[in-house]
Amino acid sequence: MPGTAAREEYERDLLVQLTRRWGRRVAVKKDELDLDGHFDADLPDFPEHLVPVLSLPGAEKLDRDARRRILSAAWIAYNAKTAAIEDEIILPACRLMLQERIPVRRDDVAVDALHQTIIDEHYHILMCHNAVGVTRRRRDMADVRFAPDVWSVVQGRAAARAGLSGFDRDVVDIAFSLAAETTISGFLSTLSTAHDIQPMNRITTDMHRRDESGHAVVFRELCGSLYRNLDSGQQRMFREALISGLTAFRSADLEPWVAVAAQGGFEVGVDQLREQAAARPVPKRDTGPLQLLLDDLGIDHDLVRT
Ligand SMILES: [Fe+2]
Numbered sequence: 001m002p003g004t005a006a007r008e009e010y011e012r013d014l015l016v017q018l019t020r021r022w023g024r025r026v027a028v029k030k031d032e033l034d035l036d037g038h039f040d041a042d043l044p045d046f047p048e049h050l051v052p053v054l055s056l057p058g059a060e061k062l063d064r065d066a067r068r069r070i071l072s073a074a075w076i077a078y079n080a081k082t083a084a085i086e087d088e089i090i091l092p093a094c095r096l097m098l099q100e101r102i103p104v105r106r107d108d109v110a111v112d113a114l115h116q117t118i119i120d121e122h123y124h125i126l127m128c129h130n131a132v133g134v135t136r137r138r139r140d141m142a143d144v145r146f147a148p149d150v151w152s153v154v155q156g157r158a159a160a161r162a163g164l165s166g167f168d169r170d171v172v173d174i175a176f177s178l179a180a181e182t183t184i185s186g187f188l189s190t191l192s193t194a195h196d197i198q199p200m201n202r203i204t205t206d207m208h209r210r211d212e213s214g215h216a217v218v219f220r221e222l223c224g225s226l227y228r229n230l231d232s233g234q235q236r237m238f239r240e241a242l243i244s245g246l247t248a249f250r251s252a253d254l255e256p257w258v259a260v261a262a263q264g265g266f267e268v269g270v271d272q273l274r275e276q277a278a279a280r281p282v283p284k285r286d287t288g289p290l291q292l293l294l295d296d297l298g299i300d301h302d303l304v305r306t
């Protein structure tokens, strides 16, 4: 029998608390949402203010139907990006942290938390896929598809790991996924709090966002244990990858918006979008989760520009 002190420490362990409640807490354990039942054909599929092409010159001439098609395509794009983040960045890092060669906390509770996270993330991909399936069918948009590597964040990770191999690349992949897990709640909140849009879209995004608050804790705990086990050179590499991840998550997507605009018969160029993004103030970040994370890792806040 463990002693009282060990028992108390176990009870205080955030991963113990999270993994215990998983079965009652997460989307994959709930009844599936009746997507068609929450679809109202009269409502727009996406908020106009989150679609940069709609503030480019010429957009004011688009009729209602063209604008609606652009909003529907923007919703499809949003889900394609979410699924790409899960599939390309987060899931591979979760699997890496289950490998013996990665010096991360790996007691039974930590392994539980990782498997639960993998199931959640995979389910999020399915949720995106199913929701977009309804949109494609109801809006007659079967052909609107996006490759996983068109997103600036996926390209940013490819750049951060270019030329690396073995353990160094593993460290970069995990640090980059930590940036993703610190940022994704904010990305999902923009839609889960949007009013006057398709209820199906808001609800399904909100279900996803709720799961992510648990993941933020899992990633902070596991990445914290990894970081503390690295030597100083590896720690520097981890910090740099974390910073490039945070930057990549804030950088604008370009090509996907050209494709979205085309759905409304609106021709825009990548250069126009690049100029527009450069002229805009950098979107404000919810720095709370990031500050917590840096404190956990013992990283000086000045090293990561927020
Ligand atoms: Fe997710």
Ligand SMILES: [Fe+2]
Pocket: 090, 121, 181, 184, 211, 212, 215
């Ligand atoms: Fe997540």
